[in-house]
Amino acid sequence: MNFIKIVKFDFMNIIRNPMLLIVNTVLPLIMIGIMGFVTKNSYTAGSVSSYDYYGVTMMIFTALMIAITATNTFMEETVKRGNSRIVFAPVSKTEIYLSKLLSTYILATISYSIILLLGQFVFNINFGGKNIVYIMLLINIVSLFGCSIGTMFCCILKSEEGANAVINIPIMVFVFFGGLFFPVASLGKVVERISYVSPVKWITECAFKVIYDNDFSIYLLAVIIGLVGSIICILICQITFKPEEYV
């Protein structure tokens, strides 16, 4: 019961923070719009428009960037005080960090699913037509991974600003090797091979295969990679999170 109460409270805290709300609702649409517009002239030859391409990659990008919302939910100066009171309550430490992770994840699930539906049915972006449910699940896995990364860095670095300063680096590396802003294949064989280490690369490849070829051959693998990545992050949280250090 305690756990659900904390999750609910954390969730309300995110909703009441206008900046976090904007970042997770309007910003993805703006990013898709801008990237699509900027590269409009480079995608005219076939049936794939720049909005179709950047719709998928920018959604994956936003889902990763949820990590910053997670650090905020966990360690924002005003929330921290409340947290240190929970530390004294009969609540296990797992429940403390999992509640932050879960509340952020719930927000991501609701918000990104709505954005995908809006994108497909209102803005005519190709998110897979009848396969959109699979793309939703894929984006969902990425956001779980993003939440886990955010929570993990909070547990390791013990401060929001520290976590935010460092978190950009792995995300940028994932984004670079995932080919979200520009394709990695043009950087040569070596880089392309390295890029398979990035879970984002698998997710992107899988999403495009599902949408354009109706090909689910690596779907399960991509989901497993995302889940395993999240579990590893959560395990590191369990090891490094020491509530007594917050008091």
Next chain:
Amino acid sequence: MNIINLLKNNCLRILAKKEIIVVALVIVPLMIGVGILFSGKMDRSANIALVSNSTQIVSKDSRIKIHVMKEKPAISSLLLSKYDAIVEEKKPGIYDVTSIKSKADKKSIKNFFEVGKLLPGDQSEQATRGAGARIIGFILMILFMQGVALITLFPEDRNLKTFRRILTAPVSERLYIFAQGIMTFLFIFLPTYIALVITKLCFDADIGYGLLMLAILIGILSALATSLALFLVAVIKREASVTASGIYMITCILAGCFYSFTGNNKILDLLCSILPQKQYMTMIQGIENGNGILQFKGQLIYLLIWIVALWVLGSSVTKMKMKKGAF
């Protein structure tokens, strides 16, 4: 004298923030260096998947690499840029091109297979942008974000009420902000410049500018990043870094830091040209193409106005908030 004390104090405090220091002094320079080396290796030739029964087809042009295969590859391989186009040989001499890139590229590839010659290439600004402008365009956003990360002592002082105590000492708020600004500037400028110089001299990478010019250009950029950070942190009470990331990402894309583009839309072009990044990109592109920096007096003055205005605004907002007793 006070300024030296402030600087010393700030320096000692920021050095204690290990994660920020490691990012600023190790990871960012490393990323810049690796980025430059990678972008130098960028393979600009086009990969074409040729669906044909004949086995030996050799490209006559080094810009085109042909991969012959029996079966048509998946469309997703185009989206993942494994291939730039899929060409199917319908009858000898007649080819069907599938591509998701621009119409001009598609036509050029069709021409290459049917006539044997590529059409004159892309003359857009993106294609003519030099290596130096491309590299600085990419690190621009990183430096902007670093600005907000490095100015962290300012919001921290406010939150912990240290700011109020500092100002009870004979230190004006202008002096305090000056000290913060100088330190942020140095922590952005020095690692970036050193990283660029090392990659240029040791790895012989093509950066497109002389060492002095590079110092001037990165200096302007660092000053702009510092002013922007000061302003944003002064105006935004909470979540300055999240807000700044959003603003920087959108404006950098619109300013054409990553992809240069023309929207063929006067209002949008005008809006974009207000952005300081846009003027900065215009200037560095021109300089790389062999013009002197003084030919861009307009851009230089414009950037200077931005730097000074943001600084003054940030400073006066702080002063105003202070008078209201916000800190």
